[in-house]
Amino acid sequence: MANNNVYDMTKGKEFPLLMKFAYPMLIGNVFQQLYNMADSIIVGKFVGTDALAAVGASGSLHFFFFSLCMGMATGVGILISQYFGAKQEKEIRKAIANSIYLILAAGLLMSSLSVLFSRNILVALNTPDNILKDALIYMRIVCGGILAVASYNAVSAILRALGDSRTPLMFLVFASLVNILLDLLFVCVLHWGVAGAGIATVMSQALAAITCIIYAVYKNPYFKISKRDMKFEKNIILKSIKIGIPVAAQSAFISISCVVLQRVVNTFGDDVMAAYTATLRIEQLIQQPFNSLCAAVSTFSGQNIGAKKVDRVCKGFHKSVIIVIVFSFAMLVVMQFTSSGIMRLFVDKEKVIDFGSTALKITSCFYFPLGMIYVARGLLNGVGDASYAMMVGLVEVFGRVVFSTVLVSIPVIGVWGIWYTSGLTWLITGLFSFIRYKQGKWKELSLIYS
Template sequence: MKSFNKRELILKGNMKKTILLLSAPIMFNNFVQTIYNVVDTYWVSKLGASEVAAMTLIFPVVFLIISLGIGMNVAGTAMVSQYVGGNQWEEASKISGQLLSLSFIISILFSILGFVSVPYVVSFMGATGDVFTHSYDYLRVIYWDMPLVFIFFVYTAIKQGQGDTFTPMIINVGGVLLNIVLDPIFIFTLNLGIRGAAYATILSRGVFILYAIYTLFNKKSNIYLNKNRLVIKKDALLKIIKIGLPASVGQSVSAFGFIILNIFVISYGETTLAAFGIGNKVTSLVTMPALGIGSAIATIIGQNIGANQMDRVKEALKTSISMTCALLMVGGFIMFLSSYNIMRFFIHDPEVILQGAAYCRLISISLPFLGIFQVLVGTFQGSGRTIYAMFMDIGRLWLLRIPMIVLFKHYTDWGSNSVWYAMILSNIFICGLGYIMYSKGSWQGKAIHQEETCI
């Protein structure tokens, strides 16, 4: 479906149909990505529990670095969607070029800094012995994947801002499928171990990202790039920073919070960290509908705000919440019943299985609240009021989850389950805070203005 038709659907179509059509490709994309993560974990788990623990330990570190790229994605989706909603295609093309150039420069700098700091970072995380070695090996390679990740974030933002969630899905699915094929080859056939998983990721992603960038310079598209649009302009840079910085701060502080969370988890032992890592992969599979709807609603919110249709904005949020909660209640029920068998699929260590099954059963209770969280964040991001999304990201971890973990660790005898209880309660409480911010209505209004020319 072309951009003009998608715009018509988003601004005037049946809301449930609109949400489904936009979120379905994102859901499928998330599904395939999660399948890759599951397969990646499956192959790495064949190396041993310490390798799984290593990947779990350093994931928040990688996420911390790409948080700025996520900020560019959020800013891009908000700005492009609002320009498209206001029928300002030229401005949408100009801001897209600025996003691409800025993201590439920043990602190169972060890759270099990350590569140099690997031993210090892994030590800070509390890794020792085999976990330290495997974390070090994986992190030194995967840092060079950052430019590819940043560029894909921008590509997704440009397409998604137009209402095109299908093309980014195709690009990403292609890379994921290639990655699934390359994983066992690099890990076992080439005998690269955990480093092989990182090499496979970079190679498979790079092939398809190059093609994605090539398509952005197609003049037949409604939004396209040229050399002039890649030259960074001060006014556009400031606009991107204004919208993208709160999202980046929220994601990066949140990611750092997950680093602290992992430090607490590993304090209960390598077995607990491995169980947490596998359990998270399973949870991400169940929650993919929430992630898909949360991403889709940002585009719907942005374009309708750009077209001054606030009643439709509110309708989108209410419909998204009802759909997300229904889907996650079903998924959570299935996960609760099959948690033990799910863990046995990944690993044969009986202690990891027991702890992982306990994690899956407990976290399944709060899944509908995680869905509400994603919808509220998508709403605030689509409106361009990313400071509200930042507060929800930071508040969930730093105001709620981590303090609870500290209290439970020192004042209860719940053991590793105290971490899971803190996760459940933080998901529930942050939704209440998010609803209060939504009810006040100060997030409403355009992040761009009809009369402005950003470049």
């Protein structure tokens, strides 16, 4: 079953393998963030600051409702990576077939809930009246397309688990370009406002899902699924859920913490909301190397724990930390000197630019612990450490709730407490993740041998 896009990560030098595997995901993740940023830039420039604030007000909520689907996709991917490392090809096909049931259920459930309760949640978060209508329109459109996002992420997670990080990239880049073109058409030409931006996002995500699925079915031998493989396998479903639910809970806890912080942001008015939305988009882009490295470490760890090569997992982790150190320092320098210019890509209003520029200088000081969170998460999720996923999510909720409540109430800090909250939360979560790694309990964990 040779495939030039596939890497068997149980053999070969760790650093080149991680880099070769991560860079296609980095390109893909950057393009994914670009079409998220396209909504913000085009809406901010052509519709206005209030519209940009509306898009940002619903951002954390999207992530919350996506989290269950993403968790299920991650759980399936981790299980398959361990089967791949153990060379259990029949189990791989069964796991791929059974993932269909999980993703359909999660996607339909989250899409229905998000559309039904979107207004109640936005009102509960103190969303200002002048942006509530647009925030509700954008949220309902984007959340209505959750199944498309879930489908693409599930196929991508499976392909990455099999050592193929390039195939998802091809379709994501294409879909990202389509999204930007549709943004320009719907918002700038047809003047559909935030609704146009939301429709463009959903259409591009659906395109990525459909094309990636078709390609995988025709080109990847592991996707040649028989009727026997489609049989409902309780054992496989439960193993996927065993790591999928905690990972989903981790994402949900993180999104809840972001929602709590968004509620604090909303109390400072439209300018701060717009600045927060822009800085959030910028930092999401900056985090993509960490995110790509996390996925690479997860696949690397999953395959090697499946092959019972624990020492090799440790070596991969150490190489990844070096990458984090170099990139974190580079981005710290960039943000300290170019933050104002970067903010001008999003908005023209000087007050919003000043807020965002200072905010980026604050958070860039905490990029190293942020990177450590991603690397530790990749390793611990990859080996199936479900309890870690739950605990780290709770740590983030605790950090954001406590810091956002305390810091913004201190007069000398005030509004800047919003961004110090993010930085200090990364610091304590990064420390917790490193301690979890050093404890070494993960070395005895495995989904397929438990």
